Amino acid sequence: MQFWIIQTLNSVAFGGLLFLLSSGFSLIFGLMRIPNLAHGAFFMLGAYFGYTLLSLKFNFWIAAIGAGLGVGLVGIILERFVLRQLPGNAQGQVLVTLGLSFIVADLCLLIWTGDPMPLPAPQELRPPLRYFGLAFPTYRLVVLGLALVAAVGLYFLMERTRIGAMIRAGVDDPEMARGVGIPVSRLFTTVFLLGAALAGMGGVLGGPILNAYPGLDADMLPLALIVVILGGAGSLLGAFVGSFIVGFLYNFGIALVPDLAYFVLFLPMVLVLMFLPQGLFGRVQL
Amino acid sequence: MTRSSIIWLVVCALLLIALPRIIIHEFYINMASQVLIFAILALSLNLMLGFGGMVSLGHAAYIGVAGYTCILLTIAGYHPLVAAIVALILSTGCAAIFGMLSLRAPGLGFLMITLALGQIVWGVAYRANTLTGGDNGISLPARPMPFGFDIRSAESFYYFTLIVFAVALFGMWRFVRSPFGASLMGTRDQPRRMRMLGYNTWRIQWLTFVIAGFWGSVGGLMYVYYNLFLSPHALTLQQSAEILLMAILGGATSLTGPIVGAAIITLIKNVVSTYVERWNSLLGIIFIVVIVFMPLGLVPGCRALWRKWQARHKPPVPAASAPEPAE
Numbered sequence: 048m049q050f051w052i053i054q055t056l057n058s059v060a061f062g063g064l065l066f067l068l069s070s071g072f073s074l075i076f077g078l079m080r081i082p083n084l085a086h087g088a089f090f091m092l093g094a095y096f097g098y099t100l101l102s103l104k105f106n107f108w109i110a111a112i113g114a115g116l117g118v119g120l121v122g123i124i125l126e127r128f129v130l131r132q133l134p135g136n137a138q139g140q141v142l143v144t145l146g147l148s149f150i151v152a153d154l155c156l157l158i159w160t161g162d163p164m165p166l167p168a169p170q171e172l173r174p175p176l177r178y179f180g181l182a183f184p185t186y187r188l189v190v191l192g193l194a195l196v197a198a199v200g201l202y203f204l205m206e207r208t209r210i211g212a213m214i215r216a217g218v219d220d221p222e223m224a225r226g227v228g229i230p231v232s233r234l235f236t237t238v239f240l241l242g243a244a245l246a247g248m249g250g251v252l253g254g255p256i257l258n259a260y261p262g263l264d265a266d267m268l269p270l271a272l273i274v275v276i277l278g279g280a281g282s283l284l285g286a287f288v289g290s291f292i293v294g295f296l297y298n299f300g301i302a303l304v305p306d307l308a309y310f311v312l313f314l315p316m317v318l319v320l321m322f323l324p325q326g327l328f329g330r331v332q333l
Numbered sequence: 334m335t336r337s338s339i340i341w342l343v344v345c346a347l348l349l350i351a352l353p354r355i356i357i358h359e360f361y362i363n364m365a366s367q368v369l370i371f372a373i374l375a376l377s378l379n380l381m382l383g384f385g386g387m388v389s390l391g392h393a394a395y396i397g398v399a400g401y402t403c404i405l406l407t408i409a410g411y412h413p414l415v416a417a418i419v420a421l422i423l424s425t426g427c428a429a430i431f432g433m434l435s436l437r438a439p440g441l442g443f444l445m446i447t448l449a450l451g452q453i454v455w456g457v458a459y460r461a462n463t464l465t466g467g468d469n470g471i472s473l474p475a476r477p478m479p480f481g482f483d484i485r486s487a488e489s490f491y492y493f494t495l496i497v498f499a500v501a502l503f504g505m506w507r508f509v510r511s512p513f514g515a516s517l518m519g520t521r522d523q524p525r526r527m528r529m530l531g532y533n534t535w536r537i538q539w540l541t542f543v544i545a546g547f548w549g550s551v552g553g554l555m556y557v558y559y560n561l562f563l564s565p566h567a568l569t570l571q572q573s574a575e576i577l578l579m580a581i582l583g584g585a586t587s588l589t590g591p592i593v594g595a596a597i598i599t600l601i602k603n604v605v606s607t608y609v610e611r612w613n614s615l616l617g618i619i620f621i622v623v624i625v626f627m628p629l630g631l632v633p634g635c636r637a638l639w640r641k642w643q644a645r646h647k648p649p650v651p652a653a654s655a656p657e658p659a660e
Contacts, residue, residue: 082445091631132625137441138388139624142581145390145574146620155612265570267451272445280442306463309456317434324437 053183054302055295060187060256062294063194067249068285070201071242075217077281078183078231078238081140085125087268088148089243093118095155098164104318107169107251111127115248121151124242126236134165148264156261164253190252190286197245203281218281228268270297273312277319279329288327350496359487363559366491368599369498370555374577375591376505377548382577383585384509385541386521388444391431391451393572395546396553397458399424400563401465403554404473413477421550427454428546449533450575459565470564473557490559497555501548506588508544518543573603575616582623584630603627 072086096114101107125147133139168186175182205211216224217231224230250259257263278289293312300311310325319326353362363444374392381387399420406416435446458465465471476484484493508514519527520534527534559565565571575598583594601619606612 075400076441078476080441082441084448120363129621136628138444139628141388141441141444142577142624145570146617146624147576149571149613149617149620152615153611154624156613157611265452268570269449269456272452276442276446276449306461307457308460313450313453317447320434320446 048182049117050302053184053284054299056160056184056187056191057256058295058298059291060184060190060194060294061298062291063191064249064253064256065251065270065290065294066287067197068155069244069271069278069290070198071238071245071278072271073275073282073286074214074218074238074277075242076275078214078237079130079140081130081144082272083239083242083271084141084145084268085148085151086246086271087264087266088151088241089122089246090116090250090267091155091259092121092151093247094166094254094257095159095164095250095256095262096247097251098159098166098259101166111248111251114251115244116117118247118250119240119244122238122239125243126239126331148268152261152264159259161261163246163258163260165258166251168255186255190256193252198283210234210237214323242268270312273316275326276316277324282326282328285326285328346499347428353488353491353564362487364603365597366487366494366559367492367603368596369494369575370552370559371579371599372592372595373498373501374549374576375583375595376502376588377545377552378576379418379580379588379591380505380508380541380548381588383590384514384521384579385517385538387538387542388433388577389447389545390444390570390577391437391447391449391454391574392545392549392576393568393570394451394454395424395428396572397454397486397563397568398427398565399550399553400557401458401471402565404471405464407473407549408471414479417477417554419525420554421547424471424550424553425543425547428543428549430544431538432542436535436538436542441469448570448573451568452570455565455570458568466564470566471561473487473561473563476558476561482611484558494555494559497551501551501590502588505548509588511542513537528628557580570615571616573619575595576625578620580615581629582619582627584632586629587632590630590632594630597631 068086068090072083075083075086093114097110097118100110100113105113125144129143129147130140133143172186172189174184174185176188179184191328201210202253205214213229214234214237216227216229217234221231229312250263274286274289276289277292278285278287292315296311296315297308300308304311323329352365356362356365356619374396378389378392381389402420402423403416405415406419411419431450434450435443438446459467461467464503476490479493479518481488482493484490497631509556516527516532516537520532520537527537556567580591580593581594582590582597583592584590598619601646602612605615623630
């Protein structure tokens with residue numbers, strides 16, 4: 048019983064982290080048609096920023112926000128000064144983000160060395176909650192809660208505000224959106240900032256669970272890709288549902304069939320691609 | 334082929350055959366073998382990239398599937414030839430499945446799916462400790478003896494690689510020049526027109542994917558024969574990206590481009606890793622510089638420069654010479 052509860056909680060907490068990572072990825076792809084291959088590197092960079100802020104004795108939550116802002120800034124720089132250099136060349140833009148992710152990964156290795164860096168969870172969240180004679184890991188519950196808050200916040204931003212309406216219009220038809228006077232290029236920067244900051248914050252929140260280590264980027268990026276392939280590009284709901292599907296499959300895969308943890312992810316991807324090539328809730332063609 | 338390109342080909346072939354006599358040092362002969370192996374990989378990827386317009390970021394998966402199969406069968410005691418053939422069949426079969434999945438999405442979706450598939454193969458290799466040895470990798474006991482020839486020394490292995498390379502290059506050259514290759518390029522440039530003309534564009538792209546996978550598997554086998562060792566590091570996204578960069582750097586629209594790209598990247602990597610550990614940064618920087626400043630690659634870029642130079646220095650022969658057929 049304890050095993051299943053712990054694994055389920057681990058899965059949903061991991062799903063929450065994946066949502067923080069993949070919602071931005073999905074929106075950036077939906078709006079700009081760029082799979083930002085540096086998104087895994089953003090996540091890792093966030094974790095390392097968080098580690099440094101924590102070792103400077105900052106509060107955990109301030110570290111998370113600070114790392115999010117820092118990574119968001121990196122995102123703006125990437126969008127403004129690199130991606131803008133290649134207008135209309137989506138393929139080139141993707142490959143440039145890939146090149147950038149290698150540079151970021153290598154610089155992280157240079158600065159923070161190859162050893163895994165632990166990010167301790169905040170003191171008050173470390174003791175497990177006890178109900179009905181079962182122990183629940185408090186921190187993971189909090190991560191899940193924060194991911195849900197982020198999901199609700201993003202939902203309101205996207206569905207209930209003017210800027211959200213403009214982003215949706217940009218996702219559905221960028222040309223038309225431009226035509227009716229929506230500042231699509233400024234939206235690009237906003238969404239990039241938002242996506243990068245969410246990924247960075249996700250890196251810090253994931254720190255106590257995953258640690259910051261070289262290769263974290265390459266571990267997270269394919270998961271974000273699979274989330275978007277499953278859930279559908281450009282859709283918040285798709286990212287949400289996809290994140291938890293992948294969270295469950297990956298976590299239980301590691302717990303039950305450790306050798307084939309990645310292969311377990313392969314099967315749902317095959318099924319979705321076979322029968323629903325746009326993903327479960329896709330707004331745009333992948 | 335024009336007369337000048339035949340002369341070039343003969344000169345290059347002679348140079349490649351004489352190479353071990355010229356550079357003598359074993360280290361450099363091994364490096365030349367590496368260049369040829371990566372040239373096979375880059376050329377195979379380029380069938381999709383340059384001639385089919387499909388950007389794949391999962392090509393290292395074939396190194397993995399072919400390599401691990403070959404090593405595991407050899408360890409299990411099968412004849413090296415059997416191991417190699419089964420490895421090629423299995424790996425090409427993987428390519429057939431991966432192709433069906435990736436081609437469900439056009440353009441960037443294709444790229445994302447190939448990346449995800451490549452990472453899944455990497456993840457399986459990394460996690461399946463009992464089979465693949467996980468992060469520690471596994472070794473191939475010995476190089477095979479094709480038709481009784483001993484290819485253990487650097488020089489003999491170089492000649493073996495050269496023969497495989499020549500066969501692969503010829504195969505891919507025939508492929509590109511065949512009517513099928515023409516229909517592939519038609520599909521790349523005008524998919525709707527090709528469909529209108531009655532071509533099954535999906536099947537054309539899928540077959541190309543499978544053939545690219547086959548030659549990629551051949552390259553993967555050679556990679557394992559060269560290193561006598563395989564670990565998940567050979568299957569990473571970096572590896573796939575390096576192969577892609579070779580094709581783009583040299584120029585994806587020709588057959589010479591990926592070879593030149595493979596030579597340059599392999600040399601830079603070998604030289605740089607001796608002095609500094611920052612290969613990945615450099616790889617990233619080359620990636621960005623090439624894509625921003627040389628989107629067409631070195632070979633077409635240089636060719637355009639050469640033609641411009643010729644035109645300036647030989648004004649009396651204008652349009653008479655037929656335009657050089659795009660390779």
